[in-house]
Structure formats: C-alpha cells, structure tokens
Amino acid sequence: MKKPILMPALSDTMQTGRLTRWNKSVGDPVRTGESVAEVETDKAILDVEAFADGYLAGPLAPTDQDIPIRQTIAYIADRPEAASDATAQAQKAAPAADRAESARPQAASRPAGDARRRGPVTPIPPPEPAAEGRGHAAPMPHSPPSAAPGVGVSPYARALARDLGVDIAEAQAGPDGQVHARHVLAVALQPQGADLRLGPPYEITRPGTLRAAVARNMSATLQTPTFRISSRLPLGPLHQKTKTKKVSLTLALSRACALTVAEDPWFNHAWTPKGLAIRKRVDLGIAVDTGAGLITPVLRDAANRPLEELAEDWRILLEKVKSGRLAPEHYQGASFYLSNLGIFPEVVEFDAIVPAGASAILGVSAPGTDGNTTLTLSCDHRVIFGADAARFLQRLRKRLEDLSWLA
Amino acid sequence: MSNVLYWQALNEAMDAELAADETVFTVGEDVGLYGGTYRVTEGLLAKYGEWRVRDTPISENSFTGLGVGAALLGLRPVVEIMTINFALLAMDAIVNMAAKIPFMSGGQFPMPLTIRMPGGVARQLGAQHSQRLEAMLMGIPGLRMVVPATPQDAYWQLRQAIRSDDPIIVLEHELLYFRTGELDETAVAPPLHQARVSRPGRDLTCITYSRMVSLALETAEALAAEGIEMEVVDLRSLAPIDWKTCEQSVSRTHRCLIVEEDNECGGVGAEITATLQARSFFQLDAPIRRVAGLDLPTPFNGALEAQSIPQKKDVVQAAKELVTNATGGVS
Numbered sequence: 001m002k003k004p005i006l007m008p009a010l011s012d013t014m015q016t017g018r019l020t021r022w023n024k025s026v027g028d029p030v031r032t033g034e035s036v037a038e039v040e041t042d043k044a045i046l047d048v049e050a051f052a053d054g055y056l057a058g059p060l061a062p063t064d065q066d067i068p069i070r071q072t073i074a075y076i077a078d079r080p081e082a083a084s085d086a087t088a089q090a091q092k093a094a095p096a097a098d099r100a101e102s103a104r105p106q107a108a109s110r111p112a113g114d115a116r117r118r119g120p121v122t123p124i125p126p127p128e129p130a131a132e133g134r135g136h137a138a139p140m141p142h143s144p145p146s147a148a149p150g151v152g153v154s155p156y157a158r159a160l161a162r163d164l165g166v167d168i169a170e171a172q173a174g175p176d177g178q179v180h181a182r183h184v185l186a187v188a189l190q191p192q193g194a195d196l197r198l199g200p201p202y203e204i205t206r207p208g209t210l211r212a213a214v215a216r217n218m219s220a221t222l223q224t225p226t227f228r229i230s231s232r233l234p235l236g237p238l239h240q241k242t243k244t245k246k247v248s249l250t251l252a253l254s255r256a257c258a259l260t261v262a263e264d265p266w267f268n269h270a271w272t273p274k275g276l277a278i279r280k281r282v283d284l285g286i287a288v289d290t291g292a293g294l295i296t297p298v299l300r301d302a303a304n305r306p307l308e309e310l311a312e313d314w315r316i317l318l319e320k321v322k323s324g325r326l327a328p329e330h331y332q333g334a335s336f337y338l339s340n341l342g343i344f345p346e347v348v349e350f351d352a353i354v355p356a357g358a359s360a361i362l363g364v365s366a367p368g369t370d371g372n373t374t375l376t377l378s379c380d381h382r383v384i385f386g387a388d389a390a391r392f393l394q395r396l397r398k399r400l401e402d403l404s405w406l407a
Numbered sequence: 408m409s410n411v412l413y414w415q416a417l418n419e420a421m422d423a424e425l426a427a428d429e430t431v432f433t434v435g436e437d438v439g440l441y442g443g444t445y446r447v448t449e450g451l452l453a454k455y456g457e458w459r460v461r462d463t464p465i466s467e468n469s470f471t472g473l474g475v476g477a478a479l480l481g482l483r484p485v486v487e488i489m490t491i492n493f494a495l496l497a498m499d500a501i502v503n504m505a506a507k508i509p510f511m512s513g514g515q516f517p518m519p520l521t522i523r524m525p526g527g528v529a530r531q532l533g534a535q536h537s538q539r540l541e542a543m544l545m546g547i548p549g550l551r552m553v554v555p556a557t558p559q560d561a562y563w564q565l566r567q568a569i570r571s572d573d574p575i576i577v578l579e580h581e582l583l584y585f586r587t588g589e590l591d592e593t594a595v596a597p598p599l600h601q602a603r604v605s606r607p608g609r610d611l612t613c614i615t616y617s618r619m620v621s622l623a624l625e626t627a628e629a630l631a632a633e634g635i636e637m638e639v640v641d642l643r644s645l646a647p648i649d650w651k652t653c654e655q656s657v658s659r660t661h662r663c664l665i666v667e668e669d670n671e672c673g674g675v676g677a678e679i680t681a682t683l684q685a686r687s688f689f690q691l692d693a694p695i696r697r698v699a700g701l702d703l704p705t706p707f708n709g710a711l712e713a714q715s716i717p718q719k720k721d722v723v724q725a726a727k728e729l730v731t732n733a734t735g736g737v738s
Contacts, residue, residue: 071731155690155691156690157692159690174732181661
C-alpha cells in the first residue's frame with residue numbers, strides 16, 4: 001500500500017513549486033511531520049513534511065523544475081519492500097522537458113537538448129499482475145514519455161494557440177512532457193517581451209524564484225501614481241548614538257520612521273481596489289540585499305515594542321534571510337518601507353518604488369561632505385499629499401536632532 | 408412527487424400504459440402469477456387478466472417472436488426477458504426479425520415492440536448471469552435502446568418506449584430495482600433519447616449510464632472535496648446516443664472520462680471514444696480515458712467479482728490523473 005505525497009500549496013497564489021532537494025532517499029523510513037524534501041516557493045524555502053509513518057517510495061519528482069501544486073512528487077509506502085518495488089518503475093516518471101529558448105541557429109543548439117530529452121530509453125518491465133493500486137489497467141506496459149521524439153501538444157492546446165496567435169514553441173510543457181491548454185494560455189497572458197532576435201546572440205534562462213517574485217511585484221506597482229519629495233538631513237548624531245548604544249543604524253532609522261509614521265496615520269494606510277485600508281499597527285519593511293535579489297523582512301509593531309525586542313527580531317530575520325528560510329509571514333504585509341543605500345558613498349540621491357500595500361517608502365542615501373544625507377520619500381498620491389509628505393520630513397528632522405527617543 | 412423504488416416506477420408505467428391503451432399487453436416468464444422476477448408486473452394480472460398479462464414457458468425465442476408477430480398486427484407488446492443473459496436465446500427474434508422488418512418492408516410494417524430486461528453484475532450470480540451485453544445490442548442497426556438510471560427515467564422511458572412505433576430495448580439493471588428515487592408522474596418527460604447533465608462540473612466530463620451514474624455522482628462528490636469539479640453526463644440512451652450533449656460538455660471541460668460496467672474491449676466506451684475524438688478533437692486537452700469492466704467472464708467469488716467492475720476508487724484515480732495529466736492517457 002502506498003500513498004502519494006503531493007506538491008503542497010503553500011500560499012493562495014502558489015501555482016507551482018520547485019524542489020530544491022530531497023532530504024530522504026527512496027526506502028528511507030520517515031515519520032509523520034518529518035521533512036522529506038525542501039520546496040522553493042515565491043521567496044522562501046519550506047519543508048515538505050511526511051503525512052504518515054512509512055517508507056519513502058519513488059519515483060521521486062525531479063529537483064529544480066516547476067511542478068504544479070497537488071501533483072504527486074513521491075509516495076509513502078507502509079512496507080520497505082513496497083517502497084523499493086516502486087523504484088523499479090521510477091523510469092515511468094517523465095522528466096519534464098527542460099526547454100530553454102535560444103536565439104542561436106537551431107542546428108547549433110537543439111541537438112544537445114534533444115539528446116538529453118530522449119535520454120537512454122530504458123525498457124519498462126510489464127507491471128506484475130498482483131501489484132496493488134492498478135485498478136482496471138489493461139496489462140500493457142506504459143510507453144515512457146521520454147522516448148517520444150519532441151513534445152506533444154494536445155488538440156485543444158493547438159487550436160487555442162492558433163486562435164490566440166501563440167507560437168506553440170514558446171509554451172512550456174507540463175510534467176507529462178505535453179503541452180496542454182493551460183500552458184498555451186500562460187504564454188498568451190504573459191506580457192510581450194522585447195524582440196531581441198536582431199541583437200547579439202542570447203540565451204534565455206529562467207530567473208530564480210526570488211528574482212521572478214521581485215519582478216512581478218515591481219510590475220504590479222506600475223499603476224501607483226507616485227510623487228517624490230527630498231530633504232537633506234543630518235544623520236551624524238544618530239550614527240554616533242547608535243555606535244555608543246550598539247544598535248544598528250538601519251534599526252535605529254526604522255524605529256525613527258515607525259515613530260514618525262505613528263504620528264500621522266495616513267502614512268500607515270494603503271489604497272486598495274475596495275477602499276482605503278486603515279491600519280492601527282506600524283509594520284515596517286526593510287529592504288535587504290541578499291546578493292540573489294531583494295527581500296524585505298518586516299519588523300512588526302515597530303512603533304510600540306521595546307527597541308531591544310525589535311533588535312532581537314531583526315537579528316533572527318537576518319539569519320533567516322541568510323539561510324533562505326524567510327517565509328511569507330516574515331517578508332509580507334509591511335505598511336511602510338525603508339531602503340538604505342547609505343553604505344555606498346557614491347549614492348548621493350535615489351528614489352525607491354512604493355511597494356503594493358504601502359503608501360510610502362523612504363530612500364536613504366550616503367552622507368554628503370556637509371554632513372547631511374539626502375532622504376527621499378516616495379509616496380502613493382492616492383493616499384499621501386505633498387504637504388503631508390513635507391510635514392513627515394519635518395517631524396523626522398526633529399527626531400534626528402532630538403534623540404531622546406533612543407535613550 | 409413521491410419516493411419510490413425503481414421497480415415500482417416501472418410497475419406504475421406498465422399500469423398506466425395498460426390502462427391507457429388496450430392494445431398494450433405483456434408476456435414473459437413469471438410476469439403473471441408470480442408478479443415478475445423483480446416485481447415489475449406485480450398486481451397487473453389481477454387487474455388486466457391473463458390475456459394481457461401472460462405467463463410463458465421457458466422459451467425466449469418463441470415468446471419474443473410472438474411479440475414481433477403481435478407488433479406486426481398492430482398490438483403494442485411488452486416482452487419481459489428475465490435477464491439479458493437469456494436474450495441470447497432470443498437473438499433471432501430480436502436481430503433478424505424485430506430490427507429488420509420495418510426496413511425490409513419499406514416501412515409498411517411498424518414494429519411497436521418493447522423488450523424489457525435487466526443486465527449487469529448483481530451479487531454473485533456467476534459468469535452466465537452477470538453479463539452486460541449492451542455493446543453487442545447497441546451495434547445492431549434498427550434497434551433502439553434506453554438505459555434508465557433513476558426511477559423517474561425508468562417511468563418516463565418505459566412509457567415512451569411503449570408508445571414508440573420502433574422496436575426498442577429498455578435495459579434495466581438488477582441492482583437498480585431496489586434503489587429509491589423521486590418520481591413525479593405529472594412532470595413533462597424530456598425526449599426519449601436525450602442525455603442529461605446530472606451534475607455540472609468545470610474540470611472534466613464523465614460520460615456514463617445505468618448503474619454507473621450513481622457511482623459517478625458519488626465520485627464527483629469525493630472529487631469536489633479535493634477541488635476537482637467533475638461533470639456527470641447520464642446518457643439515458645445508447646441507441647441512438649445524444650452526441651450533442653456529450654460534445655457540449657466536453658467543450659466546457661476539455662477532458663473526458665467514460666465509466667462503464669460492461670467490459671472494455673469493443674464496449675460502449677470504445678464507441679463513444681471513437682466518435683467523440685472525431686467530433687470534439689479540437690476541444691480535447693487530454694486523451695479520452697475509459698474506466699470499464701475487465702475483459703473476463705465475471706468471477707463468482709464476491710471479492711473478485713467486485714474487482715472486475717469499476718469501483719469508486721478507480722474512477723477517482725482516473726479522474727485525478729486525467730485532470731493533472733499524470734499519465735499520457737494509456738489506461
């Protein structure tokens with residue numbers, strides 16, 4: 001008896017997940033709740049937990065490929081023999097065709113891809129008649145999809161592609177190696193990219209999930225009517241004080257912002273299609289450069305909780321960033337954002353993009369020779385008006401001069 | 408509106424037609440004194456007498472031939488064959504006579520003959536009493552065949568069959584006789600051969616008939632709990648088949664699963680698959696799939712017997728694989 005492990009749906013928006021690695025091998029005993037694999041979602045790496053005690057049975061889904069949610073990625077068998085029986089059929093699992101677009105002449109790039117796709121064709125032994133879970137399957141061996149030359153396209157997908165004017169070669173095949181309607185629709189719905197064919201030779205590689213998520217989120221902010229307002233303020237005293245108090249400047253700046261936001265709740269509101277979202281708590285998102293992309297860990301209730309508590313939160317968040325284990329609840333839902341590029345002396349001024357769900361973001365540049373630093377507040381004009389923003393900077397200046405709040 | 412057993416609905420239909428038209432009569436083994444093996448003619452002998460509710464010897468070809476002759480002379484016979492397994496003895500009357508005479512006579516002889524019989528796997532009746540021969544009968548030009556799955560359809564379709572001037576088989580099911588369902592004698596019947604969408608669904612179409620309809624509906628409930636919406640099409644008629652309803656459903660879901668109790672090879676599902684792939688080719692996002700009985704004489708052993716025909720888990724698995732494209736469609 002074996003039961004399938006499915007690709008979990010870890011958020012409302014998750015359509016596919018990518019296995020980064022298997023923590024167990026076929027035949028290994030597993031216990032309920034134990035992690036059998038790691039899956040990379042939009043931004044985080046999460047565990048796939050065993051739902052029952054038993055033995056991990058194959059075929060295991062491949063790593064580093066997009067797998068639709070609810071699709072079987074492995075099995076849990078109740079007996080070790082059952083787990084190893086299943087591996088005999090591992091070849092049944094069709095590796096999804098790894099389709100990379102290339103602008104180079106087909107002759108140059110295709111053969112390698114094709115050879116890999118075809119792979120060594122392993123003959124599949126006919127299933128044993130007594131094997132469980134076979135239902136009414138006729139005793140006929142499956143033909144391994146990997147043996148099929150090229151990629152199949154369902155009739156409906158082909159008709160859709162024709163009607164929508166979609167080039168079927170652009171569609172990414174599903175895990176069964178076939179192009180179905182949903183893959184054609186995905187191509188039709190994706191925005192048209194620039195035509196690169198007349199430029200230098202290029203290859204398309206798939207962006208990492210973090211980069212893809214940032215791109216998606218940033219594109220989503222295009223509709224926001226934004227204005228920017230700048231001020232040159234002295235950060236020197238704050239910097240000095242953080243050194244003596246041994247807190248990070250970013251944390252102190254976050255606290256200053258949170259307190260300033262708390263004084264004018266409009267900076268804590270957000271424009272939504274249904275109306276204005278009024279929030280009572282200031283959750284402050286801080287842009288962090290991970291090397292692989294941008295992520296914004298969130299300090300919850302940053303205006304009211306003691307600074308030491310925030311410092312501890314911040315330390316934990318940074319650790320999670322480093323290990324790639326930041327979950328959506330750690331990086332989503334800030335009401336105000338801070339982006340600090342002050343460690344780059346060359347940056348004298350920049351403005352940041354207001355993320356969806358917030359009404360403003362403060363960009364902090366490097367200090368100039370006069371000891372002042374350019375701070376630029378980008379605001380969603382549906383929520384914040386110019387004078388509000390000016391008053392915000394005014395209050396922030398006072399807070400940077402009188403540091404009693406940091407005592 | 409009342410809740411009745413399937414046999415009671417058939418009994419009411421027989422009673423209504425016997426009362427409405429004195430050319431209607433019924434013959435068969437044990438239809439009179441005994442009231443019908445599955446009680447369908449219960450009480451009718453007392454009410455209409457032995458000229459209209461007639462017991463016969465064990466002689467299927469003869470009393471079916473009697474029905475053919477009576478129909479030729481303008482009566483409306485309802486021949487009951489105890490089970491479809493015994494219809495094999497009446498094939499000459501059904502195939503060579505009933506199905507052919509209206510055509511060979513250029514329509515001069517009508518054939519208002521109704522043949523009622525149950526088919527299907529019941530409970531441990533053995534291979535010779537568990538056959539589903541609908542695929543064989545469906546392939547005979549000149550015959551019509553309806554397959555009611557509910558008491559309401561049993562009532563409607565039997566009455567419509569008796570009033571039809573063509574030879575028609577009403578194929579019942581041994582395990583349906585004691586199922587309950589609602590019956591509204593005053594409701595307007597849909598056309599005799601029209602299929603019905605018994606449950607709407609978005610993700611796949613399940614085409615089925617007779618006892619498998621309730622299995623499909625149960626499966627659809629289970630799948631819905633997992634977010635898969637299966638549309639269930641009850642064919643109601645196998646000859647002719649209402650292709651329009653099938654096509655329309657597939658054009659909504661783009662995936663098609665056929666569930667049949669009869670064995671797979673050369674079955675009803677094979678016919679539907681072949682025709683639908685031609686009619687709905689550009690609507691199909693995955694190969695049409697069948698869940699059918701195994702290609703073997705039905706085992707007597709109860710556990711093996713159950714394994715030889717579709718069960719809920721088989722339909723669940725096939726539906727899931729079809730929706731997720733987990734296999735290339737080879738069943």
